[in-house]
Amino acid sequence: MKGREFLETVRKRIDKAADYLDFGSDSVNLLKTPRRTVVVSIPIRMDNGRIEAFTGYKVQHNMSRGPYKGGIRYHPDVTMDGMKALAALMTFKCAVADVPYGGGKGGVTCDPKKLSRNELERITRRYTSMIFEELGPNKDVPAPDVYTDDQTMAWLMDTYSQFKGYQVPEVATGKPIEVGGSEGRTESTGLGVAICTREAARHKNMNIEKLDVVIQGFGKVGKSVARELRKKGCNIIAVSDSKSGIYNPDGFDIDELIDYKVKNDQLTGFQGAEEITNEELLRMECDVLIPAAIENQINSKNADEIRAKIISEGANGPTTAEAYKILSEKGILVVPDILANSGGVIVSYQEWVQNRHREHWESNRIYKNLEERMVKSFNSVFETHEELEVDLPTAALIQAVDKVLTAHNLEGLFP
Template sequence: MTSHQINPFHVAQRQFDQAAEMLNLPDDIRAILRVPQRELTVNFPVQMDDGTTQVFTGYRVQHNLSRGPVKGGIRYHPSVDIDEVRALAMWMTWKCALVNIPYGGAKGGVIVDPKQLSIGELERLTRRFATEISILLGPEKDIPAPDVGTNAQVMAWIMDTISMHRGYTVPAVITGKPVNVGGSLGRVEATGRGVMLMVREMARKLDWSLEGLRIVVQGFGNVGSTAAYLLHQLGCKIIGVADASGGYYCAHGLDIPAMRAYTDRQSFHLLEGYQAPGVERISGSELLELECDVLIPAALENQITGNNAERIRAKLIVEGANGPTTPDADAILGERGIIIVPDILANAGGVIVSYFEWVQGLQEFFWDEQDINEKLERIIVGAFDQVYAMATQRQIPLRLAAYLLAVQRVADANTTRGVYP
């Protein structure tokens, strides 16, 4: 599902440069914000079940710490590389600033296909990687979370590993944990719920009815399946979804609860083998180009590019993934009148509820799920209103408006703190 020809860090820098130019940022601030502050590469051995030892490569990148400790997920995927992690860390900085929570951006990753590991190998890899990057981690320094290829169990292993090093339990060192070890209610659904809220808010602005709204979702993992399910509950018609096994299309609408139940029964939560009356199998590229009202790319970066942007037939794109649309595609889609709710806004629900989990872990005081969802909605809808107002006022795309708000906040923090000699 990803394009290896496009460097995601170069995409992230181009997006930043455009905002920096419009904001007239001083050259010294541009130089600081254009690159990560810290980068750690680790090569670490893991003993496999057959007794052999394999060496894996992992990264932890901290982009900017001016607004607080850094926050960002850990990704396990074969395509992970340092530039991808740099880009994701930068996007996290802007995301946290846009929704105005006191974090900078970070990201981590290991070059591995977790589906090829046993549960024991996955645990040993996770604990060794956590140990290697532990010099950076801490509730007051760097707080990881789940991302592609990782989940609540992986987060629990990381939390336990750091706690063993410290000699006491440190629940706030990581978010996205299981609830029984200090995780937050509502965290699993948070990113998908945020995507749903952005579809709802844009539908209101465009005077669209949610009933029967035709939606295509690329990616049926945690984010995509949750967004699809919540939108299905609102009366939307999910006509297409895709995951690593391919695309699934039904003009009359897919049975999303049945598809979620199917993936829950599978070892790797894939739709592989799913069949139902009226459901057609299509390719991932065909799915992106289906005629629909809303397209939600919720897989990996670089999915909508200059090569396929002319063939996108959605009226609205709400980015559930990080960096799914390249700048070249942005320009083409803009000329065609297709509206994009950008990733740093649309998928910010996860980091918002991660912030709630961190606060709860520090205080050992927990909110119920209704409180969490209400707080999430208030913050992300408030950020949407600010972005929409700026876009309307300045007659610019939503992405650029979001970047202007976020980059200015980070630049102001850096300016206020100054440069340490």
């Protein structure tokens, strides 16, 4: 989806949720525009000696419930409008998960696959220095996103700390454990998606141990949710990455598949698999479809062809507003992004708290807290879904908008 279309989709979702609440249009409109946007030029010296300038963005959407929180993305399609949309979704995701953050997002327009490790480090450190004034443990706390990882956050944290003159691990989350990262952070988003999938299956009286699952996107989230659902007894029959998809009606050995993907940087050629396109994967008959790639994958053009019983959104914004309506009319239960993939921000919050107290918690404590928060959020959204007779995406956003605007109105306007 182009950035402008993505932003308009998010704004439509806000309007739909607001129809069920008593806030005036002036208050609702505040959620359609971010509080602050920053565009920076990031000149770096490439490995060949040439200087190349990249464009970086930082969007801070809303801070009524706490510091801005959101990932930093490195991708050729990064745009300001796309960052605005994702920052808004982060505000709502934090509200649904009931963690004390607002929403933010950052990104650099580049192709990480064509950059060396040294070039990525230079981009990260220069970008961090350019947005330094916007960052801080009580102001804006970034995390990894598409094509960024724990190493990216280590570079960001170190750069920020060099400016401050002392180490500030709580300025970012998703870091390596050795420099203040949390147990469970790497797999937390996928684990949260798996928990929501289990809860959705329970509400539809489906046995989690016998579900056929299709996963679009086999990056950080796709891999972890595949592993977690396989542990629960699900049969992962199809997966895809940005290049192609593969299918096996008998299901995949997920550990072998992950190893193959890591070694070959592709899924094509995996033994015993039939190659399929991403479009064929989305239309495949299955119990659960997990879009864990990028935005706008399920839209008005293909929504009527979706044959899953449950959709659990691992990506941010994978479904358009028009597609949500079609899916609801087809009786497909959609667990929306701001609920399904909130596991990442829940464990990010725990990492932030650990850093502020200079503590390191055991994994059992992390997983227990994640399980409790995800189930509580799911049940709360499901109650709203039943009470107001709306789909889950609308129910989740009703709750989020209510929490954010209630906080905003209590704080009032300054000056």
